[in-house]
Amino acid sequence: GDSVTQMEGPVTLSEEAFLTINCTYTATGYPSLFWYVQYPGEGLQLLLKATKADDKGSNKGFEATYRKETTSFHLEKGSVQVSDSAVYFCALSDQGAQKLVFGQGTRLTINP
Amino acid sequence: DGGITQSPKYLFRKEGQNVTLSCEQNLNHDAMYWYRQDPGQGLRLIYYSQIVNDFQKGDIAEGYSVSREKKESFPLTVTSAQKNPTAFYLCASSVDRALLTGELFFGEGSRLTVL
Numbered sequence: 531g532d533s534v535t536q537m538e539g540p541v542t543l544s545e546e547a548f549l550t551i552n553c554t555y556t557a558t559g560y561p562s563l564f565w566y567v568q569y570p571g572e573g574l575q576l577l578l579k580a581t582k583a584d585d586k587g588s589n590k591g592f593e594a595t596y597r598k599e600t601t602s603f604h605l606e607k608g609s610v611q612v613s614d615s616a617v618y619f620c621a622l623s624d625q626g627a628q629k630l631v632f633g634q635g636t637r638l639t640i641n642p
Numbered sequence: 643d644g645g646i647t648q649s650p651k652y653l654f655r656k657e658g659q660n661v662t663l664s665c666e667q668n669l670n671h672d673a674m675y676w677y678r679q680d681p682g683q684g685l686r687l688i689y690y691s692q693i694v695n696d697f698q699k700g701d702i703a704e705g706y707s708v709s710r711e712k713k714e715s716f717p718l719t720v721t722s723a724q725k726n727p728t729a730f731y732l733c734a735s736s737v738d739r740a741l742l743t744g745e746l747f748f749g750e751g752s753r754l755t756v757l
Contacts, residue, residue: 572751573734574732574746576745628673629675630687630746634682
């Protein structure tokens with residue numbers, strides 16, 4: 531079945547550092563791809579999405595590009611802030627089964 | 643404000659007891675979902691429902707049961723048959739049954755601990 535693999539965490543960076551969190555996927559069709567974020571003590575919320583190859587999703591300074599040739603959707607941010615500390619989940623929509631498939635999550639900690 | 647309300651936030655259970663987690667939404671969404679979150683394993687789908695009085699098993703349905711008698715409510719029962727129930731449980735809803743938009747709205751979760 532469809533699956534999502536994220537880079538192992540936790541990731542610890544200093545404020546203003548460049549961030550990359552890797553995400554690759556396996557899917558039989560043409561899924562949509564998503565990044566969700568979970569702040570401490572909260573549920574998940576959608577951060578950004580891309581629905582077809584070469585689309586770039588962006589929000590709050592974060593970006594990710596849907597790369598069909600490498601089956602990847604890496605999350606990037608040019609200058610992270612302490613408030614970006616959270617757990618980040620990559621996901622794909624398995625439209626045939628009408629559900630989202632999530633990666634294992636990557637915990638990000640930003641130190642001042 | 644519109645949203646998803648899960649209760650209780652924290653729950654302790656003795657082995658052999660069934661417990662029910664509540665999930666209520668006032669977003670008028672058709673589809674609702676239950677996920678289980680364990681450290682290092684991400685989110686795994688337990689059950690989902692796309693319409694009232696209908697629901698489907700997810701990837702890890704064994705030891706769980708649900709009902710969908712009302713559009714706004716989707717309670718999850720963790721039965722004594724669930725071998726490792728200690729986890730963080732997240733309820734979500736979607737306006738789009740086919741998940742074409744992919745956006746799920748999540749509650750704040752319920753943390754269940756079996757003593």
